[in-house]
Amino acid sequence: MAKSLWMEDAVTLHELFVAGEVRATDIVEHHLERLNARDPVIRAFLHVAAEQARAQAAVQDRWSPAERAERPLSGVPVAIKDNIVTETMPTTAASRILQNFYAPYNATVVDKLYEAGAIVIGKTNLDEFAMGSSTEHSAFYPTRNPWALDRVPGGSSGGSAAAVAAGMVPLALGSDTGGSIRQPSAYCGIIGMKPTYGRVSRYGLIAFASSLDQIGPMARRVRDLRALYDVIAGPDPRDATSLPDTTDATPLSRPWRIGVPREYFGEGLDPEIRHVLDRHLSQLRAEGHEIRDISLPHTRFAIAAYYLIAPAEASSNLSRYDGIRYGFRRESRDLVTLYEATRDEGFGPEVKRRILLGTHALSSGYYDAYYLTAQKVRTLIRRDFDDAFHTVDFVVTPTTPEVAFRLGERSDDPLTMYLGDIYTVTANLAGLPAISLPVGWAHGLPVGVQWLAKPLADHQLLEAAEALEGLLPPVRFPEEVEG
Amino acid sequence: MGLSDQEILHVARLARLRLTTAELPGIRRDLNRVLDYVSQLQALDLADIPPTMHVVNMEMPLRDDVVAPSLSVEEATKNAPQVEAGMFKVPRIVESEGGGDDG
Amino acid sequence: MSAAFDVIIGLEVHVELKTASKLFCGCSTAFGSAPNSQTCPVCLGMPGVLPVLNREAVRLAVRSALALNCTVRPYSKFDRKQYFYPDLPKAYQISQYDLPLAEYGWVNIRPSGQDVKRVGIRRIHLEEDAGKLNHLGQRLGDAVGSLVDLNRAGVPLIEIVSEPDMRSAEEARLYLTELRAVLSYLDVSDLRMEEGSLRCDANVSLRPRGYTGSLEELPRVEIKNVNSIRNVQRGIEYEIARQAELLSRGERIVRETRGFDDVSGRTYSQRSKEEAHDYRYFPEPDLPPLVLQSEWIEKERAALPPLPDAIRQDLIARGIPDKDVEVLVLDREAYQYWKEASPAFSDDRLLVNWMLSDVSRLLNAQGRTFGDCPVRPRQLVELLTLIQEGTLSGRMAKEVLDAMFETGQDAKTVVKQKGLSQITDESALMQVVQRVLEAHAHVVEDYLSGKDKALAYLVGQVMKETRGQAKPDLVNRLLKEAIRGGQTVSG
């Protein structure tokens, strides 16, 4: 074979497998080999299920071509962010409080992956309970950016992003509450999508901020991303917020009307990233698309709204970790002491910070000023987008204001870390689908461009991304990069 | 007008988090920086703006009243740190701590 | 009651709804299973789980609300009520806060010697139940630990919050009794206080005469989790006396939660509400708003069964005494028993009288209810018909009823087996009458001299001779005829 199987994209691997040209076992072994070579340094995985993956591959190798073909991801290795619940592997959310937790059930997306023939390689690292933008807030160890080992991969889906970028898996699941798929995808030079809120079941996603959380696909190629999206999306009777199957199937007509919101190109944006974005926009113009200057005036309030809503919901969602039914427990002489000791030792500092902030925002006398106010601002942000999508098909922005930062650089400065989410949180607040695509390089590091579409236009967004792929730099691997 | 140590300790108690005196100054600084930052929202006139409680316009889907299999007691309790007679064991509950509201 | 203050009572009643599965998951709601055998990731509050609302729970809640004259909201929502306790797996209860399912209803109560009084219902909302703690030790206070059983966690509840309209423990008792009766006709709950499927918390405060502030500001004592209606009444009575005593000594009443000890009949302090809970309610992000179509609500309204107030009117119109009407109305099984028997029997008063005296006595003795009465309505009607026809005397009928209770046999079968039918053969009876008259000649003279009571004695003697099998009015007639005939003969 001309190139190693780990370098292939997911759809190609599936096709080779269906055609009987490669065995699933070979695919799995190549990826495990790659993983074993790279992950001791990158540390993208919290749990590698090598034996289960091999067993799955062995079963699939006995499948007929028809059986292989009817499962769209047969033969394809996939990694799962470790805040998505799996029955046969531990699920920790990168928190000490869930160390050694084995859920008695699978998340809906996990069931869907297995049904689709995906071979689950393992669980990837994240910021504890997905709270963070660097994967440094994992209770176990930080993950490194495959392109620069002294830098963060972004977060919170940093493990998934790094694993895909480094070629350990062609596909991974992430979750995105304020940019947690898109920002690490941008930092690691891969593609990541946050679907419309409600398109992918949240059943089995360990809740961070329930009204914002959404599971999404991460890949190196758009068609891979799309294949994974098609497997995981759809209504789920176990999730009351999952949308009925009402995807907007309106075909996308050319030229596209592309809105460029001026608020996303102002102060704080790294000039080199701006330069990469400008070149992207010129290419689009050259392709005949229409670029429009638009305004999303309430963007500047998005971080403030987000950092009230998300911690408020998180404080509630994380109350169940009390050391009684599962997870870590610090034995104590009475119940209150047990609660406090368990949660004190079980949660890391960033999680505690957000629980405190969220508890305060919901507490008596503050609800209106904080939580309710933030939800009203959310309405204004939605209206901004509603107005914009009257005149444009897509909104294009940088994914992040800066490239991947150095490990340790932000860990003592929560607010600055929060402000880095400025371009991504609006999609969560408004429930929109959004994709980050690797659009170029700045300071020798990957740069992401974010494409947003109106709610339910997930397929149009994927279609556009696929059409755009030709304008993007070719897929590379951070082969010889060492820290 | 940031949070005082006393207020932070009250919030910590509500959240069942223990804060040591050593970590209090750092927490106070971080929380107050964020609260100071979010206070910019107070400048907006939001009187006529409805809140977005759900980002998608949906109505409650309803489930048929059909009994589905439960977990076995072993499965239900397999992750529990302390189990006795198929139940989750907790230490002494001091009455003044309340809770048990609708029990 | 002292003239110095008014008693203000409001009740919060929790009712477990009779669904097959829990409110937000498919686990069974059956009572009494092995601990934690009816749990799943959802009701255990496992990481990542989500709630999905049970349609039948909504229907039963709406049915209850309509029967209690509430307005059902077309748009309501769920909220999280947050507090840490081992019986609450998620550390929040999914409940309804500012947009409850229904509001503004009422229940009519009938304090004796007074007019019908309307007690307002402020709201009814749907929520999930908590699990159960089994304390290792005698009481919570000295327990060394507790064991958590989550079978009950997630069972659907409605909370019915009254207005503070009740002015005495007796009114509270009447309200609860009436509420339970209404719910019993709806068949929405088992309503067993001892099993916890009906629970009541009472808020009691005393309002000094001349007080002009709001009720909310009065120091209010909440009596929690009392296990019977009788004990709710006792607890309130004790609490009124306790608070009155405090006030009379010029002491302050503390806003607090108190428990009730049914042995001593006293309430005791559980926790101070001065430092009220901060439940940090916020809208449940996992559940979209509950939207109910008005056509659907009206369909449920139309499907309501006859309810106590209408049943009362009907029974009174049939000439059943008020006292018996109340007993029947408040016992749905008794009412249904009557309803089944009544069309086949012409005398409702006699039927109800037998049901509420003799049948009730036998049921009580066996700890049974009308729902599982071994004598079915049809059988009782047959027995009463034998009385009406004169085949059995009342006394004989009681004996037959006893046997029917024992054996489940029909009245006629028992009568035949025991050889128990009234002697209706006049010539046979006349011989006994003659014997009695001869043996008691001086009593006959008393009778003839105007002592009417003497006849009753003679009737009794005839009944004794016939072992009760004679029909009393027939004996009466024959005695009179014989005495009159005897006069003629001798005169």
Ligand SMILES: [Zn+2]
């Ligand atoms: Zn359950």
